[in-house]
Amino acid sequence: MKAIVMTRTGGPEVIEFVERSDPMPGPGEALVKIAVAGVNFMDIGVRRGTAWRETPDPKILGVEGVGRVLAVGQGVDDIQRGQRVAWVYSPGSYAEKAVIPAAALVTVPDEIDDRTAAAVMMQGLTASHFATDFYPVQSGDIALVHAAAGGLGLLLTQIIKLRGGHVIGRVSSRSKIAVAKEAGADDIIIDTEGRFADEAIRLSGGEGVHVVYDGSGPKTFQGSLDALRISGTFCWYGPVLGGPGPIDIMTLPKSIKIGYPTFYDHIHTPELFRARSARLFDWLIEGNLKIRIGGEYPLADAAKAHADMERRVTTGKLLLIP
Ligand SMILES: NC(=O)c1ccc[n+]([C@@H]2O[C@H](COP(=O)([O-])OP(=O)(O)OC[C@H]3O[C@@H](n4cnc5c(N)ncnc54)[C@H](OP(=O)(O)O)[C@@H]3O)[C@@H](O)[C@H]2O)c1
Numbered sequence: 243m244k245a246i247v248m249t250r251t252g253g254p255e256v257i258e259f260v261e262r263s264d265p266m267p268g269p270g271e272a273l274v275k276i277a278v279a280g281v282n283f284m285d286i287g288v289r290r291g292t293a294w295r296e297t298p299d300p301k302i303l304g305v306e307g308v309g310r311v312l313a314v315g316q317g318v319d320d321i322q323r324g325q326r327v328a329w330v331y332s333p334g335s336y337a338e339k340a341v342i343p344a345a346a347l348v349t350v351p352d353e354i355d356d357r358t359a360a361a362v363m364m365q366g367l368t369a370s371h372f373a374t375d376f377y378p379v380q381s382g383d384i385a386l387v388h389a390a391a392g393g394l395g396l397l398l399t400q401i402i403k404l405r406g407g408h409v410i411g412r413v414s415s416r417s418k419i420a421v422a423k424e425a426g427a428d429d430i431i432i433d434t435e436g437r438f439a440d441e442a443i444r445l446s447g448g449e450g451v452h453v454v455y456d457g458s459g460p461k462t463f464q465g466s467l468d469a470l471r472i473s474g475t476f477c478w479y480g481p482v483l484g485g486p487g488p489i490d491i492m493t494l495p496k497s498i499k500i501g502y503p504t505f506y507d508h509i510h511t512p513e514l515f516r517a518r519s520a521r522l523f524d525w526l527i528e529g530n531l532k533i534r535i536g537g538e539y540p541l542a543d544a545a546k547a548h549a550d551m552e553r554r555v556t557t558g559k560l561l562l563i564p
Pocket residue numbers: 281282283284364365368388389390391392393394395412413414415418457458459479480481482483503504505506551552553554556557558559
């Protein structure tokens with residue numbers, strides 16, 4: 243099979259399109275023929291060496307996708323050959339085939355096509371964790387969403403709107419405004435320098451926002467703190483772009499709450515994973531959640547997908563087609 247491996251840590255140039263032998267499913271696993279693989283910012287983190295350092299190179303990148311089950315290993319009885327399945331956080335997904343634990347698979351309803359299902363897994367499960375668990379948005383809440391035209395930002399915006407919230411989206415360029423607005427963002431701030439807090443406070447009627455969703459690196463951290471109202475919540479989630487460094491808890495202002503949620507804690511059992519995925523699929527089928535595919539690349543062009551995402555020129559979800 244063909245696969246995308248990283249040969250060492252570094253820029254997109256460390257990515258290679260190679261031939262690998264087909265994997266075999268062991269007990270509790272399924273062999274899947276991949277139809278679509280999702281590109282996530284975390285894949286860039288892996289490539290840069292901020293994650294998966296314990297796995298030796300060359301390793302196959304990618305954690306998410308959709309495909310058809312070709313075979314199952316011993317003891318797998320809830321997933322059958324021929325079923326269309328999706329997964330999230332299963333290493334080795336930038337490939338034509340992958341072996342995935344059966345407990346990490348969900349079956350995809352017929353109403354949802356492969357591209358939509360692949361696009362909703364990581365970013366959709368993350369967005370639903372952030373807006374329904376970590377900070378359950380209430381009707382009337384004002385949320386500041388960073389990178390609002392990105393894959394995660396667009397889904398987060400829609401889920402906040404579904405819950406009756408008001409969204410102030412921060413994007414890096416004018417070209418992203420229409421995309422963020424189409425997802426439901428009420429107001430947009432254009433900024434790349436961390437100078438958005440005053441405008442967010444003004445847009446929230448002078449009090450600041452109830453919640454800020456920030457995965458945009460150290461540059462935005464102080465502005466996000468400043469934009470919060472009294473007792474506001476800071477949802478920080480950007481390890482790839484980097485953190486603010488050590489924080490003295492006594493410097494935190496306005497009785498705010500701050501935390502680093504990871505999507506996996508939302509789906510840490512197979513039951514939760516299937517229930518949360520089913521809720522996303524329902525939202526898609528009912529038309530409450532819309533997916534924007536920002537780019538489709540042949541599997542061989544994974545390096546280009548990474549480079550485009552890092553240049554901040556993409557919107558929505560990027561997909562690789564084996
Ligand atoms: N904690 C979790 O569970 C979890 C799960 C998934 C993702 N994440 C994090 O969420 C963030 C978004 O991930 P994603 O996979 O959904 O990708 P995404 O939002 O589609 O990523 C692209 C966005 O990131 C912004 N960006 C790109 N390069 C940047 C840079 N150098 N500095 C600042 N912003 C930059 C761009 O927005 P602008 O140019 O408009 O700013 C772009 O729209 C990442 O930080 C990722 O690590 C966390």
